[in-house]
Amino acid sequence: MKILIADLDKSFISDIQRSWSLVDTELLVCSDRESLMSLVKSDSIDLAFIEVPFLTLENMDMVSFLKERNPGIEIFVLCDNKNWPGATSAINRGANSFLMKPVSIDQLESTAQKIQSQQQTKNTHQLMESQVLDSLLGDTPEMRKILKNVYKIAPTTSTVLITGESGSGKEFLANVIHRYSKRSAEPFVAVNCGAIPENLVESELFGAKKGSFTGSTADKKGLFESANGGTLFLDEVGELSASTQVKLLRFLQNHEIRRVGETEARYLDVRVIAATNRDLQQAMHMGTFREDLYYRLNTFHLHLPPLRERKPVIPTLIRYFILKYKETHGKEILDLEPAAQYALTRYPYPGNIRELENIVEHAIVLSENGIIRLEDLPEDVQEEAREKQFAIPHMPHDATAPKAIETESTAAPIAPASIVAAKPAAAQAEPASDEILSLEEMERRHILHALSVCKGNQTEICEKLGISRSTLWRKIKALKIQMEGEEK
Numbered sequence: 001m002k003i004l005i006a007d008l009d010k011s012f013i014s015d016i017q018r019s020w021s022l023v024d025t026e027l028l029v030c031s032d033r034e035s036l037m038s039l040v041k042s043d044s045i046d047l048a049f050i051e052v053p054f055l056t057l058e059n060m061d062m063v064s065f066l067k068e069r070n071p072g073i074e075i076f077v078l079c080d081n082k083n084w085p086g087a088t089s090a091i092n093r094g095a096n097s098f099l100m101k102p103v104s105i106d107q108l109e110s111t112a113q114k115i116q117s118q119q120q121t122k123n124t125h126q127l128m129e130s131q132v133l134d135s136l137l138g139d140t141p142e143m144r145k146i147l148k149n150v151y152k153i154a155p156t157t158s159t160v161l162i163t164g165e166s167g168s169g170k171e172f173l174a175n176v177i178h179r180y181s182k183r184s185a186e187p188f189v190a191v192n193c194g195a196i197p198e199n200l201v202e203s204e205l206f207g208a209k210k211g212s213f214t215g216s217t218a219d220k221k222g223l224f225e226s227a228n229g230g231t232l233f234l235d236e237v238g239e240l241s242a243s244t245q246v247k248l249l250r251f252l253q254n255h256e257i258r259r260v261g262e263t264e265a266r267y268l269d270v271r272v273i274a275a276t277n278r279d280l281q282q283a284m285h286m287g288t289f290r291e292d293l294y295y296r297l298n299t300f301h302l303h304l305p306p307l308r309e310r311k312p313v314i315p316t317l318i319r320y321f322i323l324k325y326k327e328t329h330g331k332e333i334l335d336l337e338p339a340a341q342y343a344l345t346r347y348p349y350p351g352n353i354r355e356l357e358n359i360v361e362h363a364i365v366l367s368e369n370g371i372i373r374l375e376d377l378p379e380d381v382q383e384e385a386r387e388k389q390f391a392i393p394h395m396p397h398d399a400t401a402p403k404a405i406e407t408e409s410t411a412a413p414i415a416p417a418s419i420v421a422a423k424p425a426a427a428q429a430e431p432a433s434d435e436i437l438s439l440e441e442m443e444r445r446h447i448l449h450a451l452s453v454c455k456g457n458q459t460e461i462c463e464k465l466g467i468s469r470s471t472l473w474r475k476i477k478a479l480k481i482q483m484e485g486e487e488k
Contacts, residue, residue: 001116004028004048005108006036007078015105022109025116033057045070047115049099049108051078052086063093074115078103121327143310146302153300154180159252161297162275164304167354170275171235173304177273178231186230191223194239201244203260212261224257224268231271237297238278238289245290248272252296272297307352314345317353321360329361334370343377343385444479447472456483 003025007013010031020027028043030036036054039045040062048066055062055077066073077098079087087098099107153160154177162170171190178188196204203213207222224232234240240248251257252272256265274297283289307314318336326333336344340363349355359381366376374382447465454460462472476483 001046001112001119002026002028002043003112004030004039004043004045004050006030006049006054007051008032008053016108019105020109022112022116025112036062040066040069045073046119047112048073048075049078049111050075051101052083052090055086055090061093063090063095067094076111142305146304149300149302150177151180153177155182157271158299159271159297160273160300160302161280162273162302162304163280164275164277165306165352166277167352168277168304168306169353170304171233172353173302174231174233174273174275178233178271181231181271183230183271187227188231188233189223189227190233190235192235194236198241201241202247205244206247206257207259209259209261212259220259222257222259224251224270225266227270228268229270231273234272234274236276236278237274238276238280238283242288242290245293249290249293249296252293307349307356311345314356317356318344318360321357322364324357325361325364329364331364331367332370333364333367333372335372337371337373339374339385340372340377343374343381343383346384347381440479443475444481447475447479447481451481451483 001024005013005016005027006029008031013029013031017027017029028039028045030039033054037057045066050062063075066075075090075095077087077090077095078101079098080101084098084100087095091097099111150173160174160177162173164170174190175188178184191204193201202208203220203222205222206224208220210217210219234248237248247257251268251270255269256267258265280289280294284291284294322333325331344356344359347359351358359378362378363372363376367373374385447461450461450465454464458469458472462469465472475481
């Protein structure tokens with residue numbers, strides 16, 4: 001992480017250079033205006049600590065300049081009792097916060113470490129999202145076709161219409177298209193058209209002139225302008241009123257908008273991705289959705305099937321949501337009980353991926369001792385396991401496994417292997433009889449089956465079971481499984 005520190009106090013800058021100890025950071029320091037201009041024009045910067053006198057140079061607003069050249073930069077203003085109003089002004093222009101002088105090096109390092117941790121978490125989530133993309137879509141001919149089209153569509157400026165049930169991942173897919181586009185460094189603005197009151201939709205989307213309606217006390221920039229240069233995601237586009245549909249159609253035709261109450265047209269460079277869970281063709285026949293707008297939006301059409309038709313992806317999504325929420329709630333999730341795993345893989349998810357995400361967060365909050373149990377799940381999910389009275393193979397947590405995974409340079413840190421096996425236990429054939437086997441015997445038979453299928457190849461077995469070599473070795477010994485070539 002590159003960190004800029006600009007302060008007029010030369011001795012303070014010298015102390016920082018001598019004492020700075022935060023690892024994985026590169027310092028760019030200066031105590032005069034000329035050096036600052038040279039640094040900000042030549043280097044990319046992740047975090048900046050800037051004293052108030054440096055905020056305006058050569059009639060240029062330094063906060064705006066830094067944010068324009070370094071998307072995602074965090075800016076903290078250094079100020080004292082005399083110039084703190086300058087820091088407040090900088091915050092209004094986009095700076096994060098201010099630190100009152102005198103500031104210790106420990107304070108700077110603590111702030112930098114917090115930002116560094118946030119960025120690492122963000123990068124981890126982005127990497128996990130890219131890794132989970134294939135799993136989200138699923139390894140079926142239909143899903144592979146969607147993924148292939150996404151890669152082709154993303155670099156273009158064409159509009160895209162995404163359809164599917166509520167919660168099926170339409171916004172996620174729209175975000176993927178944006179990230180793979182040439183606009184990825186620009187804003188991705190998402191809006192639920194159905195969640196905005198009808199009398200405010202046009203001003204929210206297109207902006208409004210001061211005094212154009214009751215309560216309008218200042219000029220308002222709309223979401224289209226906020227997304228300029230990037231992508232605007234219009235979720236539930238089928239909920240737009242007839243007048244708003246006309247304005248949207250006009251924008252798609254000539255890329256111009258007019259704020260409510262204005263006659264001046266503004267040209268904007270915005271890519272539109274729309275989504276709906278409604279049948280727009282039926283809405284056209286009923287006269288509630290414009291036919292010409294439908295064909296403008298439908299340049300490319302992607303339809304996401306519901307989660308119940310993509311069940312093999314559920315274990316990967318569970319792992320992703322555990323990673324996402326365990327830090328949020330301060331929980332270390334080590335394992336998933338067999339009954340809980342079975343219930344999660346069998347539940348039909350009428351609310352699709354959004355419901356699965358909520359269920360996993362619910363379970364993490366209620367979990368104890370790092371274990372997600374059946375009783376930690378909502379009642380209707382628990383019923384899926386209670387209706388089946390047989391045991392499920394279960395691999396205990398191996399504390400060494402996550403560490404081994406995390407050290408791989410090509411892989412993101414993930415939840416323990418026991419949380420998501422290559423094939424969930426629920427996918428296995430159910431017993432044909434009423435016999436109830438012990439967990440140990442079920443586990444023994446499962447490993448013997450894996451040894452048979454993989455012809456004794458322990459590397460392949462570990463990959464398929466999602467466990468480490470040391471865990472497999474200990475289980476073979478504990479379950480007294482005779483390996484080929486061993487003496488009895």
